[in-house]
Every structure is written in C-alpha cells, then in structure tokens.
Amino acid sequence: MSVNLPAYQQVLAALQPYGARLVAVSKIKPVADIQALYNAGQRAFGENYVQELVQKQPELPADVEWHFIGHLQSNKVKYIAPFVSMIHAVDSFKLLQEISKQAAKHNRVIDCLLQVHIAEEETKFGMDAAELEALLQQWQQQPLPNIRIAGLMGMATNTDNAAQVLKEFQQLKALHAAVKARYFTGHDYFRELSTGMSGDYHLALQAGSTLVRIGSLLFGAR
Template identity: 50%
Template structure:
C-alpha cells in the first residue's frame, strides 16, 4: 500500500529528528487500525485519541502492549468507559473531572496517570486549568486527596497561529509552571507541541510531543 509506505517514511524521519529524551505520542484520531498497526510494527507503542468512542472501538482490535492516552476533552460520564485500560489521561481540566477519575480508578483497583491541562492559549475554545486552579489541585493531591491518581506532569495547547513569538511565549509559560510544581514533587512529563510546532516545543522544554498529521497525513473527515 502506497499510503502505508508514506506513513512509514514519515514516522522514521520523525523518530530520527527527535531527541532521545522526548517521548513521541502518535495521535491516531480518525485514522483506521491498519494505519496504526503499520506504525506499531515500526516500534511505536504510545498512541493517543481525543474521543472516548474512538479509543474504545480501537483498543480491542490492536496489540495490548500499546499505551493509549486520551488527549481530548473528557466528560465525566465517559470516564468509566476507559478507566480500566487507559495509559495516561492528558486532558484533566477540572477538579470535578479529577475526582471522577479517582473514584473510577478506585473501583478498578488501579492508580491512573494523569496530566493537568493548563490553559496557555488565548483562544476561548481551548480547555484548561488556570494557574491558581492547577496549584490548588496539585497541593490537594500532595496532601492525599486523590489517592488513586498519579499526577505525572502537565499538558498544554498553544494558540493556533503562525506567530512563533506567541507560541514560544505560551510554551515557556507552561515550562515555568512545570518547574514550579516540580519543586514540590518531581514531575516527569511536559506534553506540548503538535505536528506544526513540536520543534519549538522541544526547544522550550517539552518531554513529550503529540504528533498526528506529520505521521499519518491529513484525514478526510467527510469520507
């Protein structure tokens, strides 16, 4: 398949360009399991979706050593559908959501890794915690409020713009928050940067990048 060949070339080129200390999260949303399998066969073990329905449909059809992350806005009533197998929920954008994840994780007798999503973009449509909210949640967690949760880091989405100065400012801001919280307890994951800005994100300190179209190409949503 020509399409698969192109995906393989994209993936190899991307992996070669990433520093060893930066984790690649392959964003497979809207792409079929055949394409995901092709990238998996090249050695990729971490994939991400932004919709619960899609991740639930794909999970049983692919190898069980894949770590599935959720990167899209998560509604509390859908937590139960992914809680028993999800790798990391990167998009925790409210205390109420964190409470529900903690409750469902207890029911499954497991501890679930999460990232706190910080609002760094100027766009109103972007989700995320304000700085004061993130600090309060982190302090509560350190004091034992969410025993079935492991906060491993932060996630953020920059403004959708070609203004590199703006993007750099937002990524730098997120890195500063990451460093502040790490003084209280060492965080390991700073998830920022996508296909269009991941190199800038790495310059600003990202330890994890979420890349979809640079691997899989653009998906036609009206198929």
C-alpha cells in the same frame, strides 16, 4: 494505508536528542493504520473520543499504550479506566476524583496530566495559574490514591508567529518547574510536559516538551 513511515523516522530522530517521546495521534484513523505504525515500533497512541477508543482498543495488541488526549467528561471515565495509560487533559479536581474512583475498581493507578490554558484563543480548554494552584491545594488535602499527577499539558496559540508559540511553551515549562518545586519535591513521577503537535513540535522540544502529540504528519490530513 496512509502511514508516512519516512516522516515517522524523521520525528523520532528529532525527538532523540531531547529524550522526548512520541504520542501518535490516531483519532479517526483506521485500526490498519495504527497497526502499521505499531509494526514500525510505535507503542504510544493518542485518541480524542471515548467511544472510538473503546472500539479500537480490543482490536489492537495488548501492549499498546493508550493516551486519552481530548476533553474528557466525568461520566465517560469508566469506559477507558480499565486500560488507559495516561489522561492528558485534566482540568478539574472533580475529574481527578472520578478517574481515581474508576481506576480503583480495576486496581489501577492512572497517570494524569493537568491541562493549563496557555494560548490566546478562548476556544482552548485548560486552567489558568490560579485554578491550577487551587486544584493542587485541594489534591494535597485530599489525596487520590489511584491517580498520579505526572505533569502538565498545554496547547499553544494557532499562529505562524514562532516567537509567540515558543514563549507560550516556555511559560508552561516555567510553571511546571514551579509546581514541581512546590508540590512534588522528592517525587520523580512529576516529569511530563505534553506540548507540541505536527506544526510546532520543534518549538515545544526547545522549551522542554517530554511528550509530543503528532497526527497529521504521520497519518496524513484528516
């Protein structure tokens, strides 16, 4: 077992003043490691690969809260729709439609986060502000009853420049506030901001993150 329980407690202590939650990123980690962290009290786990998540889910307790945090293809949604709690990286209206369609088959409503591109690298997925606006307008005109847009998600530039990372997180927080004011007034469910990983979660918390996605600090390097 390679779970670092002291690091887990340190992360929880860091999150506590902000009221933020931890999503333990368990991709390519064995079921035994996930169970060990579950036994320590963790319930929300994040996976990047559909096939791996589908294999792990039945081997772990039923009250695990599964978050899909990777890039999701529309044709794979049906495999996780029966049980996934939240999908973090939605970057098209077409994907939202498919999630709602598959959730309806199981009489479920699935929380979704809209992924915004905030980093300087071209390799990161996500929408720009104009694409996000277009998606939200489409959603307003064509409601999807089996999904709930619960907030935004973003990944900062992979750099040692803390000021730049903090600025990117703050820009996403400002966008979150603007979107909430325009599209979700009176709806308390649009409150999540999924930002921050092992190397930058302290900065994300300063900029209003409500969900941090941490793997290597807890489970060791992949």
